[in-house]
Amino acid sequence: MNNRPSVEVCFTPNLFPLHMDNAEFVVVIDVLRATSAICTAFHNGIDKVIPVSTVEEALEYKKKGYLVAAERKGQIVPGFEFGNSPYSYMNKNLKGQTLVITTTNGTKAFHTASQAKEVIIGSLLNLDAVSSFLKKQNKNVLLLASGWQNKFCLEDTICAGAIADQLLSSGDFVCDQDSSIAAKYLYLSAKENYLGYLKSSSHRRRLKKLNLNEDIKYCLTPNQTDVVPIRENNYLINSK
Amino acid sequence: MNNRPSVEVCFTPNLFPLHMDNAEFVVVIDVLRATSAICTAFHNGIDKVIPVSTVEEALEYKKKGYLVAAERKGQIVPGFEFGNSPYSYMNKNLKGQTLVITTTNGTKAFHTASQAKEVIIGSLLNLDAVSSFLKKQNKNVLLLASGWQNKFCLEDTICAGAIADQLLSSGDFVCDQDSSIAAKYLYLSAKENYLGYLKSSSHRRRLKKLNLNEDIKYCLTPNQTDVVPIRENNYLINSK
Numbered sequence: 001m002n003n004r005p006s007v008e009v010c011f012t013p014n015l016f017p018l019h020m021d022n023a024e025f026v027v028v029i030d031v032l033r034a035t036s037a038i039c040t041a042f043h044n045g046i047d048k049v050i051p052v053s054t055v056e057e058a059l060e061y062k063k064k065g066y067l068v069a070a071e072r073k074g075q076i077v078p079g080f081e082f083g084n085s086p087y088s089y090m091n092k093n094l095k096g097q098t099l100v101i102t103t104t105n106g107t108k109a110f111h112t113a114s115q116a117k118e119v120i121i122g123s124l125l126n127l128d129a130v131s132s133f134l135k136k137q138n139k140n141v142l143l144l145a146s147g148w149q150n151k152f153c154l155e156d157t158i159c160a161g162a163i164a165d166q167l168l169s170s171g172d173f174v175c176d177q178d179s180s181i182a183a184k185y186l187y188l189s190a191k192e193n194y195l196g197y198l199k200s201s202s203h204r205r206r207l208k209k210l211n212l213n214e215d216i217k218y219c220l221t222p223n224q225t226d227v228v229p230i231r232e233n234n235y236l237i238n239s240k
Numbered sequence: 241m242n243n244r245p246s247v248e249v250c251f252t253p254n255l256f257p258l259h260m261d262n263a264e265f266v267v268v269i270d271v272l273r274a275t276s277a278i279c280t281a282f283h284n285g286i287d288k289v290i291p292v293s294t295v296e297e298a299l300e301y302k303k304k305g306y307l308v309a310a311e312r313k314g315q316i317v318p319g320f321e322f323g324n325s326p327y328s329y330m331n332k333n334l335k336g337q338t339l340v341i342t343t344t345n346g347t348k349a350f351h352t353a354s355q356a357k358e359v360i361i362g363s364l365l366n367l368d369a370v371s372s373f374l375k376k377q378n379k380n381v382l383l384l385a386s387g388w389q390n391k392f393c394l395e396d397t398i399c400a401g402a403i404a405d406q407l408l409s410s411g412d413f414v415c416d417q418d419s420s421i422a423a424k425y426l427y428l429s430a431k432e433n434y435l436g437y438l439k440s441s442s443h444r445r446r447l448k449k450l451n452l453n454e455d456i457k458y459c460l461t462p463n464q465t466d467v468v469p470i471r472e473n474n475y476l477i478n479s480k
Contacts, residue, residue, distance in 0.1 A: 011251065011392060012255070014254075014255070015252070015254070015255075015390075015391070015392075018389075018390055018391055019391075148418070149258075150255075150258055151255070151258055151259075151417065151418070151419065152251060152255075152417075152418055152419040152422065153418045154418040154421060154422055157418075157422065176442055177391065177392075177442060178388070178391070178392050178393045178394040178397075178441050178442050178443070179391065179392040181394060181440055181441060181442075182392065182394055182397065182422070182426060185426060185429055186422060186425060186426070189425055189429060200421055201418050201421060202416060202417060202418050202421075203418070
């Protein structure tokens with residue numbers, strides 16, 4: 001019983017060094033909207049996603065003819081075609097292509113996790129798929145919330161709490177950290193009505209101001225896809 | 241209405257730089273047990289508390305004849321008479337004395353807050369007193385949870401959520417950060433039964449192993465005192 005793997009939650013990328021020691025699989029979560037967009041892109045047939053940290057790197061790829069998404073503070077960076085609205089990726093013409101993406105928080109978290117042995121991408125959209133995948137691995141899991149500019153954010157924590165709850169309920173995982181317990185409690189209070197629960201959250205207010213309510217609603221709808229994006233070298237592929 | 245002061249929650253000392261800009265009053269919270277012990281000491285007539293960061297500093301004061309408390313990882317440091325059990329300070333012989341104290345997390349948080357204009361000490365023991373005090377100030381408040389070795393901890397967050405809830409319920413304060421919203425949600429779920437809610441928290445488990453259940457129960461009992469310790473120079477006095 002003591003050999004059961006752990007599932008823990010890290011609230012923001014700058015707390016990652018305190019939590020990473022034991023982690024074998026890191027799940028990067030940015031519900032609004034980077035990891036939701038990445039999951040949607042794979043669901044619609046994108047072959048490979050290359051997360052990059054800076055707009056400059058993204059621009060280099062654009063010059064080379066890649067499909068490139070660049071978002072900062074909720075908006076598409078001028079000069080780019082895509083941001084991180086999941087709806088942009090609901091397009092069958094993208095099938096088989098490679099997408100390069102840079103976002104305010106999500107790709108930063110992905111690079112923070114670069115030291116981890118294995119990295120996968122989680123969101124509410126692929127909640128059950130991620131949980132099933134992790135249950136099969138039997139490894140220590142760290143759920144890394146991307147947060148907002150290194151601050152705690154509610155929607156990523158709730159998604160982490162949802163994954164933690166599924167793994168802990170299986171009886172095959174244990175958790176030790178208060179952050180994990182809190183994430184689970186927050187998820188349990190939120191699960192009946194994510195949209196209502198998050199009505200006062202700062203990021204939802206931020207995106208609502210940008211008229212992104214449809215994006216928010218979609219990103220808060222669990223289990224729209226069974227993709228599990230996984231890191232291979234410096235890019236992501238669908239694990240299936 | 242837009243000029244109402246803010247009340248925000250910072251989960252751990254290492255996130256303080258992200259939250260401090262706007263703060264006028266910082267409330268340092270270490271429910272298990274440093275700030276609970278400090279409140280109890282003032283309630284029992286201690287005149288002044290000097291928080292110090294290291295055991296070496298504490299030892300210097302001890303040599304000079306001061307009353308000195310030193311705790312690390314839940315236990316009294318060998319060679320010192322006091323740790324941070326509130327029960328140690330329920331002693332009328334301490335009246336009028338100065339107490340020097342160093343603890344694992346609480347005094348670290350106090351020193352992290354040193355750049356703030358004003359610093360007060362909060363715990364569940366002086367919950368209503370702290371809230372009333374802050375309501376009178378009409379200033380921006382930052383509730384700083386001490387955490388456990390820079391990690392999030394549940395009991396400090398719940399105490400912060402309780403203070404935030406009282407200030408927000410008055411209608412005289414606003415909050416903007418998701419950490420504050422989450423702390424309030426966690427408090428609202430916990431308030432009917434703190435002990436039950438915290439049964440799986442890591443610090444409660446840690447102290448229980450050390451047979452400190454009575455301390456835990458006491459520290460989780462709101463409103464045992466109306467003291468509000470406040471920083472003056474590099475020490476604390478009771479504001480009343």
